[in-house]
Amino acid sequence: xxxxLLEIRDLHKRYxxxxxxxxxxxxxxxxxxxxxxxxxxxxxxxxLRCINMLEEFQGGSIRIDGEEIGYDTAGGTRRRKKEKExxxxxxxxxxxxxxFNLFPHMSAAENVMLGLVKxxxxxxxxxxxxxxxxxxxxxxxxxRDRFPGQLSGGQQxxxxxxxxxxxxxxxxxxxxxTSALDPxxxxxxxxxxxxxxxxxxxxxxxxxxxxxxxEVSSRVIFMNQGRIGEEGNPREMFxxxxxxxxxxxxxxxxxx
Amino acid sequence: MxxxxxxxxVWRSFDQLLWGLALSLGLAFVAIAIGCVLGxxxxxxxxxxxxxxxHPARIYVTIIRNTPILVLVLFTFFALPQLGIxxxxxxxxxxxxALYSGAYLAEVFRGGLLAVPNGLKEAGLAIGLTQxxxxxxxxxPLMLRNVLPxxxxxxxxxxxxxxxxxxxxxxxLTFEARKIxxxxxxxxxxxxxxxxxxVATCSVLAALLRQLEQRMSIPR
Numbered sequence: 001x002x003x004x005l006l007e008i009r010d011l012h013k014r015y016x017x018x019x020x021x022x023x024x025x026x027x028x029x030x031x032x033x034x035x036x037x038x039x040x041x042x043x044x045x046x047x048l049r050c051i052n053m054l055e056e057f058q059g060g061s062i063r064i065d066g067e068e069i070g071y072d073t074a075g076g077t078r079r080r081k082k083e084k085e086x087x088x089x090x091x092x093x094x095x096x097x098x099x100f101n102l103f104p105h106m107s108a109a110e111n112v113m114l115g116l117v118k119x120x121x122x123x124x125x126x127x128x129x130x131x132x133x134x135x136x137x138x139x140x141x142x143x144r145d146r147f148p149g150q151l152s153g154g155q156q157x158x159x160x161x162x163x164x165x166x167x168x169x170x171x172x173x174x175x176x177x178t179s180a181l182d183p184x185x186x187x188x189x190x191x192x193x194x195x196x197x198x199x200x201x202x203x204x205x206x207x208x209x210x211x212x213x214x215e216v217s218s219r220v221i222f223m224n225q226g227r228i229g230e231e232g233n234p235r236e237m238f239x240x241x242x243x244x245x246x247x248x249x250x251x252x253x254x255x256x
Numbered sequence: 257m258x259x260x261x262x263x264x265x266v267w268r269s270f271d272q273l274l275w276g277l278a279l280s281l282g283l284a285f286v287a288i289a290i291g292c293v294l295g296x297x298x299x300x301x302x303x304x305x306x307x308x309x310x311h312p313a314r315i316y317v318t319i320i321r322n323t324p325i326l327v328l329v330l331f332t333f334f335a336l337p338q339l340g341i342x343x344x345x346x347x348x349x350x351x352x353x354a355l356y357s358g359a360y361l362a363e364v365f366r367g368g369l370l371a372v373p374n375g376l377k378e379a380g381l382a383i384g385l386t387q388x389x390x391x392x393x394x395x396x397p398l399m400l401r402n403v404l405p406x407x408x409x410x411x412x413x414x415x416x417x418x419x420x421x422x423x424x425x426x427x428x429l430t431f432e433a434r435k436i437x438x439x440x441x442x443x444x445x446x447x448x449x450x451x452x453x454x455v456a457t458c459s460v461l462a463a464l465l466r467q468l469e470q471r472m473s474i475p476r
Contacts, residue, residue, distance in 0.1 A: 054378055084386060091384025101379035105397050105474050114393060115383035149476030160379075167383055 005030045005065060005202055006051070006171060012059030013046055020046050021057070022226035028171075028204065033197045035213035035234070036206045038223035039249060044206045047223070048173050051204070052093045053086050064092050065170060091119050094164030098176040100156040102148040108135060108159045109144040112166050119167065134162040138192050154185030158192055165196065172196065174205040190216075211255045214238055222246045265440035266449050269432075276432030277453050283346070283428060284415040287353035288361075291414070294354060295361025302366050313362070320359035326420050328352050333424045349421040357414045364410055368403035369395065401472055408465040412458045419454075429453060 006028040013021035020043045028034055036044040049055040051062055053070045062069040069089050072079045081089070102111050112131035116122045122130070135144045138158040148156050157177055164172060174193065178186045190212050197203060197216050207213050213220055213234060220237045222230040222245075230237065230246045241247040266273075301313030320328070332352045333345060343351060372395050380390035419430035433450035437443055 052382055054381060087381070087384050087386045090381055093382075095379075095382040097375060097379060097382075099375050101373075101375040103376060103379070103394055105401065115385065118389050118393065119384040147475045149474060163379075163383065 004028060004063075005032070006204070007063040007066075008047075008051075008060070009062075010060035011047065011050060011057060011062065013043075013050060013055060013057040020226050021050070023060070024223075024226075024228055026221065026228065028202065031200045031202055032219060033201075033203045033217050034205070034219045034221060035217040036204065036221045036223055037208075037210070037213060037249070037253075038229070042223040043226045044223045045175055048095075048175050048204060048206050051171075051173060052090045052095055054095075056080070064089070067092075087119075091115070091167055092169060093171045093173055094167055094169035095173040095175065096157065096161050096164055096177045098179050100148070100153070100160045100180070102156050102160055102163070104148050107145045107147055108140060108151070108162075111148070111159055112163045115163065115167050130166055131162070134166040135159065137165075137195075138162045139188070152185060153181045154188045157181065157189045161189070161192055161196075165201075170202065172201055172203045174203060174207070176206050176208065178207070178209055208253070210238070210250070210253045214255075222249065224249075259444070261445060262442065263445045263449070265442045266436060266445045269436045269440070270449075272432045272436065273429060273450065273453060276427060276429035277457065279426070280415070280418040280421075280428040280430075281457070283350055283353065283418045283421060283426070287350045287418075288357050288411060288414055290350075290354035291357030291361055294358030295365050298358060298362035299365035299369055302362060303369055317359045317362050320356055321363075325352070325356050325417055326423060328356060329420050329423055345421075345424045345426050349418075349424060349426050353414065353417060356417070357410075360410055360414070361407075364403050364406055365399065367406075368399035371402045372398045401474065404465065404469045404472065408462055408469070411465065412461055415458065415461060416454065 004027045006026070008024055008026040011021050011024040012019065024043070024047055036047065038044050046055055050057045051064075051069065057070070061071070061073065067089070070081060070086060072081055080086075102108075103114065106114065109128060109131045112134055113124070113127040116127035116130055117124060120127075132141065132144055135141055138161060140155060140158055140162070143151060143155060148159070151159065161177070177193070178189050181189065186209070190209065193203070193205070194216055205213070205217075215234075217234050219231060220234045221228055222237065222243075224230075224245050230241065230243050237246070238250065241250060298313045298316060301309045302317070304310045304313070329349060329352050332343070333348045336343065336348070376394055376398070377390050380394050385393070418428055421428050422431035422434060425431060429450060433446050437446040440446065
């Protein structure tokens with residue numbers, strides 16, 4: 001027990017012949033806000049998806065609060081945990097996706113309630129109260145009975161964040177949550193994430209919003225070709241990149 | 257050559273037609289209900305990653321869909337007893353139509369399942385739902401909405417297929433109409449009335465399904 005919230009050791013991930021993660025190490029303490037930046041194909045999203053087992057991985061280990069995620073490696077053999085166990089572990093993290101992925105046949109409130117009722121086994125009335133509280137927190141109290149198709153992209157993403165946060169995860173994973181949004185809708189989503197960061201939520205964000213990463217992160221990780229190319233506090237990273245790859249990457253990125 | 261339409265013989269036996277129609281509806285209802293379950297299981301089989309599930313499902317669908325239903329009806333009724341499986345004519349026909357609708361509905365359901373975006377299943381996984389919970393709360397409700405428009409024409413077509421039960425003397429609507437035709441010699445009148453009954457029933461069925469579709473539609 002090291003006291004780290006998240007501990008990734010020598011993470012390896014292959015798609016067939018192609019190795020997309022070539023030994024990633026990363027630790028994170030309670031309350032850390034870490035942004036993962038890097039060009040597309042560098043493995044940032046894959047790394048995030050390994051943490052909640054949306055992707056299988058072939059080598060290394062991931063621990064959350066000391067608990068090994070996805071696989072049992074005791075006794076030298078490596079076995080995937082049972083589906084039920086993995087489902088329980090997934091609930092320790094919350095995830096927001098690039099494409100929102102709201103359940104289209106459910107209202108905003110029902111989207112948030114589903115996990116509370118099915119996973120947390122809350123009574124519906126109780127779940128509704130929790131859902132409404134979180135929808136209020138993301139500024140959508142009045143839209144709670146709207147369906148995803150009746151909401152703007154920014155509103156949908158805020159519901160998706162509320163859906164994840166309502167499960168009371170130890171760690172939030174954000175996978176390019178503003179990439180699919182029209183520019184004028186980006187800020188409302190970033191504001192919600194900033195509020196969560198201020199409340200002490202531990203977060204891991206894959207993002208292309210450099211200014212946001214700069215402002216909100218306690219640490220930035222630059223992924224390059226399946227490895228961590230460089231990491232540090234945002235000020236050092238953005239102002240004095242140590243590697244040529246990062247300097248090059250930052251030059252092609254926009255800060256706005 | 258003047259032919260005067262005279263429906264009086266048909267009206268006299270109209271009860272018989274209505275009983276026939278009731279039986280047609282009953283046959284269709286039971287067979288399609290079984291067919292839906294069969295089709296759903298088969299659809300999941302068709303999409304399974306495991307060959308042991310996928311191959312039998314594919315073989316079933318291929319054989320049934322590529323055999324004329326009349327052949328299946330005759331085979332079940334006449335050939336199976338030779339193999340020691342003896343069914344009454346109604347049971348025999350229901351079994352055939354169930355098997356037949358299962359194969360057709362499997363393809364309809366498969367299409368509906370494929371149209372559910374993968375991201376929604378991942379979103380379900382991410383909040384800690386199990387596969388079974390995702391299937392019941394997310395995949396099935398969306399699949400159903402996806403298939404309703406095409407389901408309506410498949411169901412109507414399956415209902416009309418009950419007329420083939422006449423081939424093994426199940427006293428459904430077509431069989432009764434033929435009886436009246438033979439007894440009364442009012443060929444045109446008999447088949448006009450029988451056709452009207454089919455059209456009316458199918459129209460009601462279509463309207464009901466359209467209503468269901470509207471009721472289940474997602475607000476946007």
